[in-house]
Amino acid sequence: MIAKVNRRNFLKTGLVSAAGLTIGFSLPEKGKAQSSLAKLNAFVHIGSDNIVTLVLAKSEMGQGVMTSLSQLMVEELEADWTKTKQVFAPADTKLYGPLQGVFGSLSIRTQYVPLRRAAAAAKEMLIEAAAKQWGVDKAQLRAQNSTVINPANNQTATFGSLAEAAAKLTAPASPKLKDAKDFKLIGTSVKRVDTRMKVNGTGVFGLDAKVPGMQYAALARSPIFGGKVASFDAMKAKAVEGVKQVVQISNGVAVVADNTWSAMEGRKALEIKWDEGKFATLSTPGISQMFQQLCQSPGAVARKEGDAAQGMAAGAKTVSAVYEAPYLAHAPMEPMNCTAHVKPDGVDIWAATQIQTAAQGMAAEKAGVSPDKVAINTLLLGGGFGRRGGADFIGEATEISKAVGTPVKLTWSREDDITHDSFRPASRTEFKAALDKDGWPVALMARVACPSIQWSTTGQRPAGDLDRTSVEGIFDLEYAIPNILVDYKLADLPIPVMYWRAVGFTQNTFFLESFIDELAASSGKDPVEFRRVLLSKDSKPSTKRLLNVLNEVADKSGWTKPLPAGRFRGVALSNNIGSFTAQVAEVSIEKGNKVRVHRVTAVVDCGQTVNPAIINQQIQSGIVYGLTAALKGKITIDKGRVVEQNFNTYDMLRMDEMPQIDVHIVASTAAPGGIGEASVPMIAPAVANAIFKATGKRLRQLPIRPENLA
Numbered sequence: 161m162i163a164k165v166n167r168r169n170f171l172k173t174g175l176v177s178a179a180g181l182t183i184g185f186s187l188p189e190k191g192k193a194q195s196s197l198a199k200l201n202a203f204v205h206i207g208s209d210n211i212v213t214l215v216l217a218k219s220e221m222g223q224g225v226m227t228s229l230s231q232l233m234v235e236e237l238e239a240d241w242t243k244t245k246q247v248f249a250p251a252d253t254k255l256y257g258p259l260q261g262v263f264g265s266l267s268i269r270t271q272y273v274p275l276r277r278a279a280a281a282a283k284e285m286l287i288e289a290a291a292k293q294w295g296v297d298k299a300q301l302r303a304q305n306s307t308v309i310n311p312a313n314n315q316t317a318t319f320g321s322l323a324e325a326a327a328k329l330t331a332p333a334s335p336k337l338k339d340a341k342d343f344k345l346i347g348t349s350v351k352r353v354d355t356r357m358k359v360n361g362t363g364v365f366g367l368d369a370k371v372p373g374m375q376y377a378a379l380a381r382s383p384i385f386g387g388k389v390a391s392f393d394a395m396k397a398k399a400v401e402g403v404k405q406v407v408q409i410s411n412g413v414a415v416v417a418d419n420t421w422s423a424m425e426g427r428k429a430l431e432i433k434w435d436e437g438k439f440a441t442l443s444t445p446g447i448s449q450m451f452q453q454l455c456q457s458p459g460a461v462a463r464k465e466g467d468a469a470q471g472m473a474a475g476a477k478t479v480s481a482v483y484e485a486p487y488l489a490h491a492p493m494e495p496m497n498c499t500a501h502v503k504p505d506g507v508d509i510w511a512a513t514q515i516q517t518a519a520q521g522m523a524a525e526k527a528g529v530s531p532d533k534v535a536i537n538t539l540l541l542g543g544g545f546g547r548r549g550g551a552d553f554i555g556e557a558t559e560i561s562k563a564v565g566t567p568v569k570l571t572w573s574r575e576d577d578i579t580h581d582s583f584r585p586a587s588r589t590e591f592k593a594a595l596d597k598d599g600w601p602v603a604l605m606a607r608v609a610c611p612s613i614q615w616s617t618t619g620q621r622p623a624g625d626l627d628r629t630s631v632e633g634i635f636d637l638e639y640a641i642p643n644i645l646v647d648y649k650l651a652d653l654p655i656p657v658m659y660w661r662a663v664g665f666t667q668n669t670f671f672l673e674s675f676i677d678e679l680a681a682s683s684g685k686d687p688v689e690f691r692r693v694l695l696s697k698d699s700k701p702s703t704k705r706l707l708n709v710l711n712e713v714a715d716k717s718g719w720t721k722p723l724p725a726g727r728f729r730g731v732a733l734s735n736n737i738g739s740f741t742a743q744v745a746e747v748s749i750e751k752g753n754k755v756r757v758h759r760v761t762a763v764v765d766c767g768q769t770v771n772p773a774i775i776n777q778q779i780q781s782g783i784v785y786g787l788t789a790a791l792k793g794k795i796t797i798d799k800g801r802v803v804e805q806n807f808n809t810y811d812m813l814r815m816d817e818m819p820q821i822d823v824h825i826v827a828s829t830a831a832p833g834g835i836g837e838a839s840v841p842m843i844a845p846a847v848a849n850a851i852f853k854a855t856g857k858r859l860r861q862l863p864i865r866p867e868n869l870a
Contacts, residue, residue, distance in 0.1 A: 198323035200282040201331060202255040203275055204233060210306055210320030212239045217249040217256035218267050219514050220354055221541030221548070222781070223836045224774035225267045227352045229275060231770055235345045236279035236338060238303035239319065246353065248538035251516035251531075261515030263549050263659065265737040265834025268770055272832050273337075280335035282326070289326040290317050340768065340829055349773035354540070365540045366512030367571065369499040374567040375404060377560050378423040380430055381412040381580050384800040385654040386437040389413060393431040400426040409559040411552070416564050420571050439654050440800040447797065448484065451588035451609040451651060459607060459647035460626035462635035471603025471643030475594025479682050481675055483591070483860045485667035487795035488584035488660060489810060494542025495577040498557035501567035506533035507558060508567075512541040514548040522551035526558040545785070546659035550582050550617070578810050579802040583795055584660030585611040585651075589634065589671045593641075599683025600693070603643040606634050608668070612650050616657045625650045629659075633668030633841065638706050638735060639676065640697035655797070661785055662840040665736040669841035670790075670848065670862060673732040677849045678858060687731050687849065688714045706735050709742040709763045709826060716824050717744035717761035727758065730849030732842040738833030739766040740826075743783070743842040745819075747850035753866035755791060757819040757847055765826035766833040772825055775835050779823045782839030788813040790844035794863050 195209035205213040214233045220226045226246045234241050249256055283303050290308040291298035294315060301310055306319045340346075357363035382388055392413050394406035402422030407414050415426035472478060499510040500523065507527045513519040516536045524531040541548055557570040572580070587610040594603040612627035614620065626648055628635070635646040660666060680690035688710065695707040710733050714720070719729060726748045733742035746759040762779050769775060792811040796803040804810040848859045851869070859868055 195320070196324070198327040200285055200323065200327050201278045202249070203278040204237065204282040206282075206319050206323035208320045208323070210240075210243055210318045212237065212244045212306065212319065214244065214246045215249045216246050217260055218271070219248070219262045219512075219516075219538055219541055219544070219548075221262065221512075221514065221544040223262070223267070223778060224352060224354075224771065225262070226354045227350065228268060228770040228774055229271055230353060231345045231348075231350060232272065232275045233279040235343060236276045237283050238305070240306035241345065241350065243306055249516075251520040251534070251536040253517060258517065259515065260517045261513070261549065262544070263514060263546065265836040265838065268832045269738055269834055272768075272770075276337055277335055280337055281331045284332050284335050285326040285329045286319055286322050288329055289322040293317065293322070293325065347769050347772070349771055352774065358540075363540050365494060365542050366497045366499075366510070367494055367542070369510040369539060369569060371499065371501065371510070371567045374499065374569055375416050375564065376418065376420045376423045377414050377416045377557070377568050377570045378420070378427040378573070379409075379412050379414045379556055379560070379570060379576075380427050380432055381576070382434050383579065384434060384436045384440055385442060386439045387434045387800070388437065390433040390435040392433070396429040396431060397426040400429055402426075405564050406430070407560065407563040409556065409563060411556055411559075414556075414560045414563070414570075416560065416568060420569070423571075424573060436800065442654070442797055442800045444486070444797045447586060447653065448588070450653075451484075451586070454609040454649035454651060455588060455590050455607050457649075459609075459649040460624050461645070461647050462626060462628065462631040463644055463646040466603075466643035468603045468605045468643045468645035472592060472594045472605065475602050476597040477595045477682065478592065479595065479679055480590070480592045481678055481858070481860055483589045483671040483674065485587050485670065485862045486793070487586045487655065487657075487797070488789055488793045489578045489581045489795055489804070490545045490547035490584075490660060491578060491810060491812070492541075492543025492545060492547060495574055496547070496553040496572040497570060498553050499567060499569040500554070500557035500561040502527045502558060502562040506535065508535045508537065509554060509558070510537040510539060511554060512539050512544075512548060513551070513554065514541065514544045514546070515551070518549065518551045519554045522555040523558045526555045527562055545661040546663070547581065550658055552582070574807070575805045578804055578806065582616065582656040582658035584666060585613065585630070585657040587630070587667045589668070591671070591675045593675070593679055595679065595683055599685060601639075601641045601679055604641045604645075606646045606672075607649065608634065608646070609649040609651055611653050611655070611657050613657050613659060613663070615650070622650070629664045631664065631668065633665040633734065633736065634672050636735075637672060638698065638700075638703045639691070639694040641694070661782070662736060662837040665734060665837075665841040666786070666789070667862070669732065669734045669736070670844040673734070673842070673845035674848050674858070674860065677730070677845070677852065681852070688719055691731070691733070702735055702740070705740045705765050706733060706742075709733060709740045709765050712824060712826065713742035713744050713761055713763040716763060716822065717746075719744060728850045728853035730846045730851070730853060732845035732849065734841050736841060737837050738831075739764055739835060739838040740833075741765075741779075741838045741842055743839070743846045745843065745846035745850050747847055747854060749851070749854050749869065753869040755847065755851060755864055755866075755869075757787060757817075759820045759822070760843065760846070761822045761824070762839055763824045763826065764835070764838055765828055766835050766838065767828050767830035768832050769825060770832065775825055776823045778835045779839040780821045782837060783821055783843050784813055784818065786840040786843040787819070787847070790847055790862060791864050
């Protein structure tokens with residue numbers, strides 16, 4: 161439902177609504193009267209024009225929730241799919257929970273039942289309203305295609321004609337949900353509802369926001385971690401045409417202008433002296449050395465089974481290895497931005513945010529108001545990957561608007577986005593394992609040194625100095641090994657870190673699945689068969705599902721079949737975000753030791769599917785994201801600064817480097833798992849394990865660089 165609207169009327173109707181709360185994507189044509197809207201509950205609104213609106217308490221950053229969540233609503237409501245639209249919900253903890261937003265691949269997992277119940281309740285209310293209107297028993301009525309029907313006499317009433325009366329009824333406490341066998345829409349690959357708006361330009365992203373009287377800002381931040389402004393001279397900046405004001409805020413010096421170009425040119429002209437602080441000598445080699453020193457002593461225990469030390473001593477053979485992964489930037493295509501208007505009675509925010517409550521809380525703090533005085537207008541996200549779960553850019557825009565007294569759009573440059581990211585943490589893991597005389601592991605020890613995301617994002621040191629996101633993907637391993645000890649050493653560093661797509665699994669799956677491959681090689685066993693035996697020893701449902709995707713990926717990839725000369729396969733698997741995924745990468749080593757990934761076979765068991773096409777897209781997306789990190793991604797620190805500045809030094813996977821990806825979805829009636837992050841962790845170890853097959857060299861550091869294969 162995309163209406164034609166010119167720029168002026170778009171600004172009037174889309175961005176400066178009277179309530180200042182919700183941005184919709186179906187905008188009225190000029191002069192066209194809007195229908196009245198009945199709110200049956202927090203998620204389902206129905207207009208007198210028979211249009212059903214899903215109020216999305218999530219964000220759309222390409223993962224497809226506008227479509228998949230609409231499928232849940234329409235399925236249970238028995239609505240007409242062609243007469244639905246979506247709007248983003250306001251930030252409202254009472255209606256949408258204490259942490260409203262998109263993170264942890266939780267959208268479908270957390271909304272699958274509640275949203276269906278909301279839609280089923282709305283349907284029953286519509287049926288009851290029709291029954292009262294017709295004076296019949298509601299049990300004899302049914303809903304179909306946005307209409308309530310009386311089969312006895314074929315009498316009908318549209319949802320739109322019944323909505324106002326239905327909204328006055330008491331919602332049923334336990335509405336009946338459909339059985340999966342009766343689904344007509346859930347489990348089908350309906351076309352995405354957000355594609356057209358993104359193609360024709362009507363979709364509103366954060367960078368598209370514009371409000372009357374708005375000014376534009378660029379912010380000069382300390383290039384050194386922990387640094388701050390010592391002094392600045394704004395004279396040359398103010399001389400740049402279009403620059404209106406230069407103001408200092410808590411995080412730097414902002415240049416405010418008539419347009420973004422002038423603001424950024426003014427920032428270049430600023431003369432700033434920085435107090436570099438105590439971290440001006442921080443460097444990547446120093447951080448690596450720090451991790452190494454931390455691993456010299458025991459840490460907080462994340463998992464302890466049996467007696468690992470005794471198991472190590474009793475083994476016939478021991479294997480040890482050290483793995484390392486670097487800091488990574490999120491690097492979404494749309495850099496950080498926020499439009500803020502601090503008013504006498506509150507704050508209006510327009511932003512591409514993943515977590516509405518975090519944005520609301522940050523704006524409230526910076527403006528000095530209560531959160532209920534902050535209206536969050538959620539816009540489309542040009543990529544998030546966890547980065548837009550932060551609210552630093554929200555706070556900056558709010559401070560600038562408060563200082564200058566007008567609405568302000570703050571735009572980060574690409575260089576800002578990479579050098580001032582909150583990064584995926586660097587990490588080091590030291591493994592030791594013991595094998596029995598037949599080559600099967602009897603003990604495994606892992607010590608992880610890594611900064612804490614919890615500490616960095618909340619300011620609260622984790623209890624017992626154990627941040628489980630730093631060890632996830634290792635401490636929760638599914639392989640049947642009788643003696644296990646996993647501990648963690650918290651690294652205290654000033655570099656901000658936060659959730660990066662798949663979080664701790666991104667580095668830890670590379671560590672663990674590479675080391676498991678090492679154990680298989682040390683015992684002279686096939687990597688798939690080695691894993692198969694270890695998983696077969698455990699009867700837990702999760703282990704069985706993981707074993708199943710392993711068997712499926714071996715079959716679908718042709719694991720035992722010969723490959724063309726010069727090509728080699730590697731395998732990896734993981735249980736993360738409630739889904740079970742296995743991948744086989746087919747790799748060759750080209751001239752100059754360049755790694756070429758030709759084909760990736762992915763098998764995923766994500767429980768009940770909602771939209772298989774979107775699952776396929778997300779699996780491919782995760783593999784591209786993970787492969788980019790595996791082959792190219794690295795943030796380097798020198799003299800307390802980030803070395804990489806833009807995509808010329810923080811490179812992305814190019815189209816001609818993209819492998820063929822074959823995705824296979826396991827049919828399942830289990831509860832839905834997450835999908836947005838499911839495929840990211842496995843690609844790096846699958847590729848590295850294939851490289852070992854090709855070269856005999858075991859790569860224990862990311863990214864995978866040609867010089868490491870020389």
